[in-house]
Amino acid sequence: EQFTFPKGFWWGAATSATQIEGAAKEGGKGKNIWDQWFDEEPNRFFDGVGPGTTSDFYHQYKDDIARMKNIHFNSFRLSISWSRLIPDGSGEVNQEAVDFYNNVIDEMIDKGVEPFVCLYHFDMPMAMQEMGGWENRAVAEHFGRYASICFDLFGDRVKKWFTHNEPIVPVEGGYMYDFHYPNVVDMKRAAQVGYHTLLSHVFAVKAFREKDRTGGEIGVILNLTPSYPRSSHPADLKASRIADLFFNRSFLDPTVLGEYPQELIDLLGEHGVLPDTESGDKELIKEGKVDLLGVNYYQPRRVKAKENLPNPGAPILPEWFFDHYEMPGRKMNPYRGWEIYPKGVYDIMINLRDNYGNIPSFISENGMGVQDEARFMENGMIQDDYRIEFIQDHLEWLHRAIEEGANAKGYHLWSFIDNWSWMNAYKNRYGYFSVNIDTQERTPKKSAYWITAVHKNNGFE
Numbered sequence: 001e002q003f004t005f006p007k008g009f010w011w012g013a014a015t016s017a018t019q020i021e022g023a024a025k026e027g028g029k030g031k032n033i034w035d036q037w038f039d040e041e042p043n044r045f046f047d048g049v050g051p052g053t054t055s056d057f058y059h060q061y062k063d064d065i066a067r068m069k070n071i072h073f074n075s076f077r078l079s080i081s082w083s084r085l086i087p088d089g090s091g092e093v094n095q096e097a098v099d100f101y102n103n104v105i106d107e108m109i110d111k112g113v114e115p116f117v118c119l120y121h122f123d124m125p126m127a128m129q130e131m132g133g134w135e136n137r138a139v140a141e142h143f144g145r146y147a148s149i150c151f152d153l154f155g156d157r158v159k160k161w162f163t164h165n166e167p168i169v170p171v172e173g174g175y176m177y178d179f180h181y182p183n184v185v186d187m188k189r190a191a192q193v194g195y196h197t198l199l200s201h202v203f204a205v206k207a208f209r210e211k212d213r214t215g216g217e218i219g220v221i222l223n224l225t226p227s228y229p230r231s232s233h234p235a236d237l238k239a240s241r242i243a244d245l246f247f248n249r250s251f252l253d254p255t256v257l258g259e260y261p262q263e264l265i266d267l268l269g270e271h272g273v274l275p276d277t278e279s280g281d282k283e284l285i286k287e288g289k290v291d292l293l294g295v296n297y298y299q300p301r302r303v304k305a306k307e308n309l310p311n312p313g314a315p316i317l318p319e320w321f322f323d324h325y326e327m328p329g330r331k332m333n334p335y336r337g338w339e340i341y342p343k344g345v346y347d348i349m350i351n352l353r354d355n356y357g358n359i360p361s362f363i364s365e366n367g368m369g370v371q372d373e374a375r376f377m378e379n380g381m382i383q384d385d386y387r388i389e390f391i392q393d394h395l396e397w398l399h400r401a402i403e404e405g406a407n408a409k410g411y412h413l414w415s416f417i418d419n420w421s422w423m424n425a426y427k428n429r430y431g432y433f434s435v436n437i438d439t440q441e442r443t444p445k446k447s448a449y450w451i452t453a454v455h456k457n458n459g460f461e
């Protein structure tokens with residue numbers, strides 16, 4: 001069978017500032033929550049490897065962009081570090097950061113790689129966190145100003161903007177389950193953080209619309225995790241619907257449709273954890289509708305009913321409404337413990353086609369993390385056939401969705417080069433290129449050669 005993608009399909013990869021730039025204390029960058037957390041607890045998740053060096057993109061961007069060209073990327077997502085551009089989040093712009101991002105953007109355009117730029121990938125400036133982070137509405141407004149400055153500085157060349165990457169993750173990690181700074185566990189505060197994160201998105205979209213740039217588009221990147229019920233028993237269906245409300249629709253509905261699902265509002269209301277709002281917010285939120293949706297997809301959520309549900313009025317966390325279960329026969333990534341379910345891509349795209357106005361979208365992250373990947377090194381190259389298979393299987397389902405009318409415009413792998421990660425430093429490797437973190441040497445993996453052919457042919461057989 002022939003899998004040819006539509007003309008102009010976006011091929012590339014994604015990454016984020018904190019995960020590849022390094023130079024955390026160079027170039028006038030201010031401290032962000034990752035620098036802070038690493039200082040406080042360098043060994044809890046990070047094995048002593050912090051955001052100080054990571055993959056050294058700050059110094060090696062030219063060579064890396066040459067690598068992107070070599071493997072025929074036509075696009076690539078990076079994020080701007082808010083604390084690099086505006087060290088205290090709300091004050092002066094740092095000229096060294098402007099120069100750095102200008103150089104990166106110009107170099108990419110010169111090499112035929114379109115920059116997709118995300119404004120926030122989990123990296124709150126410390127000065128903003130000290131004001132309460134997203135719990136404080138003023139921080140959302142500062143984000144709007146930061147966004148507006150970015151549009152002014154780079155909007156003449158950057159045509160694809162994204163406000164947030166996976167905005168639900170800092171809510172979960174920072175305020176529900178203790179895997180991101182500031183390590184709070186409190187649903188009421190989590191709901192407030194989620195709400196202000198959405199408002200920060202809206203302020204950025206509004207600023208973008210006011211600039212009225214012809215040809216530019218603004219979007220958001222969401223990790224959509226289809227939640228599949230164990231059975232069609234009503235209690236299982238309800239459990240899966242609630243998981244979907246919390247983890248997908250909490251950002252998908254307001255950013256694409258312009259309003260929150262009523263069922264989510266009711267649920268939070270019943271448990272006394274609705275966020276504080278201001279009059280006029282409902283109208284305001286309608287102004288945050290995006291042009292383009294990035295979808296990050298790694299694995300589905302398998303859900304079954306919970307034995308005892310929380311009573312109205314009782315404190316909650318999302319998991320108090322459902323249980324996870326291990327679907328018999330599911331395929332696992334043996335090198336990282338995540339389920340592999342390529343059809344998830346198709347289900348997401350069909351859902352967007354049918355329930356979200358078939359908004360222009362793309363797979364903005366998908367990939368396979370592998371621990372101790374060096375064990376697959378043979379003849380000087382990581383023989384990552386498992387990754388080739390993983391990508392191919394997901395692309396086949398994406399292709400099928402497109403054939404059935406889904407408005408999917410591209411596929412970006414997580415990630416281009418191995419990078420530092422939030423909960424495991426360099427344990428899980430994802431790149432088309434491996435990185436030796438002692439020497440910072442990059443080496444293409446087998447998948448890099450395979451994907452180059454896919455890029456050149458705009459598909460595969």
Ligand code: BGP
Pocket residue numbers: 016019165166223296365369414420421422423424428
């Ligand atoms: C996504 C994030 C990325 C990246 C990826 C891989 O959720 O947007 O930043 O880290 O997950 O996950 P991990 O690094 O935990 O293996």
